Amino acid sequence: MSDYRDGTRCVRAGLPDPVPGEPFLPGPVLAAPYHLDPWRGPEAAANGYGRPDNPTRRLLEAAIGELEGGDCRVFASGQAAITGVLLALLRPGDTVLLPADGYFPVRAFATDTLAGIGVHVRFVPTAGPYPSLDGVRLVLVETPANPGLDVVDLRELTARAHAAGALVAVDNTTATPLGQRPLDLGADLVVASGTKALTGHSDLLLGYVATRSAELLDPLASWRTVTGAVPGAFDAWLAHRSLATLDLRLARQTGNAEAVARALAGRADVTGLRWPGLPDDPAHPVASAQMRRVPGVLAFDLGSADRVARFLDAARLVNAATSFGGVHTTADRRAQWGDDTPPGFVRLSCGVEDPADLVADIVAALDAAGPA
Numbered sequence: 001m002s003d004y005r006d007g008t009r010c011v012r013a014g015l016p017d018p019v020p021g022e023p024f025l026p027g028p029v030l031a032a033p034y035h036l037d038p039w040r041g042p043e044a045a046a047n048g049y050g051r052p053d054n055p056t057r058r059l060l061e062a063a064i065g066e067l068e069g070g071d072c073r074v075f076a077s078g079q080a081a082i083t084g085v086l087l088a089l090l091r092p093g094d095t096v097l098l099p100a101d102g103y104f105p106v107r108a109f110a111t112d113t114l115a116g117i118g119v120h121v122r123f124v125p126t127a128g129p130y131p132s133l134d135g136v137r138l139v140l141v142e143t144p145a146n147p148g149l150d151v152v153d154l155r156e157l158t159a160r161a162h163a164a165g166a167l168v169a170v171d172n173t174t175a176t177p178l179g180q181r182p183l184d185l186g187a188d189l190v191v192a193s194g195t196k197a198l199t200g201h202s203d204l205l206l207g208y209v210a211t212r213s214a215e216l217l218d219p220l221a222s223w224r225t226v227t228g229a230v231p232g233a234f235d236a237w238l239a240h241r242s243l244a245t246l247d248l249r250l251a252r253q254t255g256n257a258e259a260v261a262r263a264l265a266g267r268a269d270v271t272g273l274r275w276p277g278l279p280d281d282p283a284h285p286v287a288s289a290q291m292r293r294v295p296g297v298l299a300f301d302l303g304s305a306d307r308v309a310r311f312l313d314a315a316r317l318v319n320a321a322t323s324f325g326g327v328h329t330t331a332d333r334r335a336q337w338g339d340d341t342p343p344g345f346v347r348l349s350c351g352v353e354d355p356a357d358l359v360a361d362i363v364a365a366l367d368a369a370g371p372a
Contacts, residue, residue, distance in 0.1 A: 002069075006178050007247040014063025014240060028056045028237035052225045056233045060240045061208075064198075067177040067243075068190050068210040073221050074236065078173060078193020080229040081207030082106055083113075085169055085191055086140070088223040089216070092118030094137035099126045101150060102142035102171065104339040126150040127283070130157065133164035140191075142171035144283065146324075147334050147347040149174075149274045149299055151283035154290060158186030167216075173197075174325075178250055180291045183212055197295065197325025199242040200249050204235040249327060249352055253296025256329070256350035256358055261298050263359045269366065272301040272345070296350040297324055303372025305343040308333045314368035317353055317361040324349030329358060344372065 004012070015024060031054070034047040042048035047055065057074060065072035075081040086109070090096055098110055100123035110121045124130055126145040133139065139161050143152045154170065161168045169189040170182035176197050182190050192198065194206030211217050224230060231239075254277070261275040276287035277294035287294060302308050312320045312331060321330040322337065329351040334341040350358065 002066075009067060010178070010246045011244045013066045013243055014059045014061075016059065025237070025240060026056070026059070028233040029054060030233050050233075051228055051230055054230075054233055054236070056240075057231065057236045060236045063240055063243055064177075064194070064208050065210060067246075068172070069177075069181050069183045070190065070210040070212045071214075071217050072208050072210040073217065073224060074194070074231055074239075075207035075209070075224060076229045076231050077205045078191070078195060078207035079105055079109075081191050081193070081209050082140075082171065083109055084220060084223050084227070084229060085189060085209060086110070086114060086119075086138075088219045089138060089167070090114065090119050093120070095120040095122065095135055097122050097124055097130075097133070097136050097139045097166075099140065099142050099145055100124055101126050101145045101148045102140075103146050103173075104334075104337065106140075126152050128152065130160070133161050133166050136161070136164060136166040138167045138169060140169045140171065142173070143180075144174045144276055144287070144295065144297075146171075146174055146297075147299055147332075147339070147341065147345070149276055149281075149283060149297065151276055151287045151290070153286050154180075154182055154185040154187060158188075162186070174295050174297060175291060176246065176250065176295070176325075178246060179293050179295055183210065185290065188213060189216060194239055195325075196323055197250065197253070198246065199239045200246065200326055201238075201242055202321075202323060202326040202328065204231075204238050206231050206235060206239050250293060250296070252352040252355075253325075253350045254293050256353065256355050257294070257296040257298050259355045259359050260348070260350060260362055263363055264298075264300055267366065269371065270300050270302065272299070272342075274299040295325075297347065298350075299345065299347050301342055302344040302346060302366075302369070305333060305335070307369050307372045308344055308346055310369035311346075311365050315361055315365035317351075317358055318348070318365065327352045329353060 032050040037044035047053040061072040127150040170187045190210040275298040276283040
């Protein structure tokens with residue numbers, strides 16, 4: 001599938017060979033135990049027990065692996081995937097470098113859990129500057145960062161990390177594999193939440209890890225088996241079904257984000273606007289060189305929590321919700337979750353509504369919200 005373009009790859013990724021009378025994508029296999037051969041046991045067939053084995057899950061893994069350019073294992077959520085990487089690959093005494101401006105629950109997990117088992121945790125802003133990587137076991141970056149949308153030069157960072165003997169894992173949630181392929185840029189691992197733009201319909205929880213290294217994949221697969229951090233078969237099937245429209249959804253979301261960002265750029269009552277697709281955004285030089293498309297997520301500050309609430313009350317096409325990447329436009333005031341952002345900071349995720357309607361609704365809601 002590598003010789004096809006994004007739209008074709010998304011539609012065809014992970015599908016079995018056509019069989020007359022069978023569906024394009026087989027329905028979910030809802031099983032815990034499977035029939036075993038009385039003589040040979042689990043060696044006789046691919047499926048023995050639902051926690052390590054499920055054909056629906058394997059088809060999804062094949063599909064995401066094709067898009068990311070590596071072998072994939074899916075997890076019950078993005079958080080399960082990231083914590084699985086950290087716990088499976090790090091040992092007491094190891095040093096891990098994490099984004100100071102990345103997903104808040106990952107930072108909290110590192111402080112509460114990793115440090116408690118003897119892992120040395122260090123934080124650095126996504127855009128750097130990065131310290132010496134000597135003695136570091138793993139560098140985890142999130143680019144674009146969630147929620148601030150800074151970007152790091154992955155080719156440069158991975159070259160530095162590998163020269164120092166460190167592994168690099170990239171959280172690709174915001175970009176998706178159609179926005180960038182970190183494995184092509186030198187990363188050892190990709191982790192992501194498939195809950196968000198990858199599946200895009202706000203109806204399931206999913207995470208995944210992708211890599212080209214069997215040496216890294218095997219312990220992660222074992223970790224997933226022993227901890228039971230697997231997605232259900234129906235969620236895996238829903239996710240695979242949703243991949244077919246990924247290219248279409250991202251194209252509209254990116255276009256909507258550009259239209260909204262340009263409308264907000266001229267408003268004095270909106271500060272701190274970030275969208276890496278804008279030429280004057282601090283992340284634009286790296287993003288334009290590294291990314292194949294900029295995601296449909298932007299960030300800005302409305303000055304106060306009350307003004308954010310008034311804006312959301314007045315909006316008709318913007319839902320208050322904490323996820324992003326779905327087909328419905330959503331806005332999240334991150335400080336309400338304990339994230340260390342200003343009280344009026346908003347992460348806005350553009351859906352697939354008509355761009356003229358969406359811009360008009362957001363502008364009218366901001367006007368109705370009044371001053372901070």
